[in-house]
Amino acid sequence: MAQVQDVKSNGREVDVEAQESTCVVPPESDARTEKHVEIRTEGNVVRNVSRTSARNYPGSGTADDPYVVEWDIGDPENPYNWPSKRKWLITSQLALGTFTVSFASSSYSGGISFLRQDIPMSEEVAVLGISLYVIGFALGPLLFAPLSEMFGRRRVFLCTFSIYTMFHMGGALAHNVVTIVITRLLAGISGSAPLTNAGGAIADIFTARERGFATALYSTAPFLGPVMGPIIGGYVSQSRHMGWRWSFWLMFIISAVNLIFGALVTPETYGPVLLRRRARRLQKESGDIEHYATAYDLRRNMPFSVYMRINLTRPFRFLFTEPIVTLMAFYISVAYATLYAEFSAFPIVFQEHRGFSAGEGGLAFLGIGVGVVLGTAMSPVQNRLYWKAMRESPSGHAPPEARLYLAIVGGTSLPVGLFWFAWTTNPSIHWIVPILAGIPIGLAIALILQCLNAYMMDAYTIYFASAIAATILLRSLFAAAFPLFSPVMFKALGDEWACSIFGFLALACMPVPPLFWKYGKAIRARSAFAWKEPEDENQGSDTVATSEVTTIREREKDKDSSLDAQT
16 A cells, blocks of 8 residues: 655644645555445546555544555546547647637727727726736735635636636726726736646646647737737727727637536546545445545644645745745746737837838737747747756656746847837838837747746646746736836837837846756755755656645556566
8 A cells, every 4th residue: 555645744733735746646556456436527427447445545544543545457537548639628628728818918908099088087096907917816826725625626717717718807897097097906916816726727637748739828828819809809899890898808708618618518627625525425325434534634734824824924934945946936037027018119109100000000910920930839849948958867857947948049030120129110210120029028928928838837747837927926917017118118218218128127137047947956955845856767757746645547557567577
């Protein structure tokens, strides 16, 4: 029987995420008594699966010493063992969810000029509709991330996204500034759940070697959405038959479609929640004579208030005490905020100075969109480099630094694109030239986000939720602030130097990926939370905190290979 590995606190408060990870590790294959039982899955579908008898679970089945429910060998309800088609259908819905939320952040900007004609307000107040929406991205995950770990990702998504969808209706029906601003803030808060929980769901169902492209889709969608938003929002708002209210109705329709799509195709993916449901079902089937629990429930012996305090403060601790999170979050925030600063810069450069209409001004974002798509298409290249590092590693486990190759390319591309755009904004230069500058900008943003998110996922493994929450907190604050001061900066400094400031900022961040590529192992060794390579080269990934648990099928495959070698 594989024992559930204790998580050492080293004198610190035992981390809840570490506790959760122990209960999703599949047990080693051993001799157990098998019997067939009916298991009800999501959608109330009944099927017969093989399950070990209750007496072979760890524990004695009493209230004080309950059976500890684990995944069975080849368990079809273990998300890592789900069919590939099902995983990719779920991934498509998760990516669509992040796209929908990010699309709504910028589609509003395409109709600002028409909104101000209908509801008088200053330009700064109008831009608040973007900034407050993005501030909601910083506030929501602090609450929704721990809630998803307590009640499951599916429940949190359905509840928050339903509320999110209704706030778009509130914006469409608004007749004053206060309603517009409040509905945008609340929509941002309620819509933030997919930004964090989608990444967790992808980690729930894919192993490290499988999830490269899935992570790329999840990381790129939040950038492709803002690029498409001004294009569609601009044309909808300037239409005489629609107007700015229809940009809100469009957000409402897209959100409602994604809500229905998610309700139909995306089940619960979080391992501890699925095991907890199984424990409750088994206890009910026994008539409450036998008692069942998960390793997570046995270890989380803390009041709800303490649990919430740990989850609410941990992202701040990571942000200020972990150098990896600090630098990675800052770099991601600069790239993310640069994109949102362009929402204020492009209308000035193309509409005010070149006379573009609102719809034509939105089309100027196509250059960035093409770059984002190219960056996503390069994901297989990064995957091959990662697999090569995995094959060359004596332990068979690639170091997190193997995720950073294309981040170095993106780090070079970003300042090049920003300086290119900055010094071709003059109306005397053909309009296609600054639009083409968006290609290296979009390429860089996609590569930086994909690679750095994947690096933190591998480096912090069971602590990834805290690392990504800290990153989203900082990048959302940056993205909220940049659009507020960008118009003032452009008017004071001019297009060329205002854009160059973003280029110099990107230039200052360019050494971050090479720094971690060269010194990442040493930096991780000094961290109390980051993953370290096993000292024994023959030590498998099952005995260390890897980027995810090893699946049953991989374990069985490794054992078959060992038997063949012995034969």
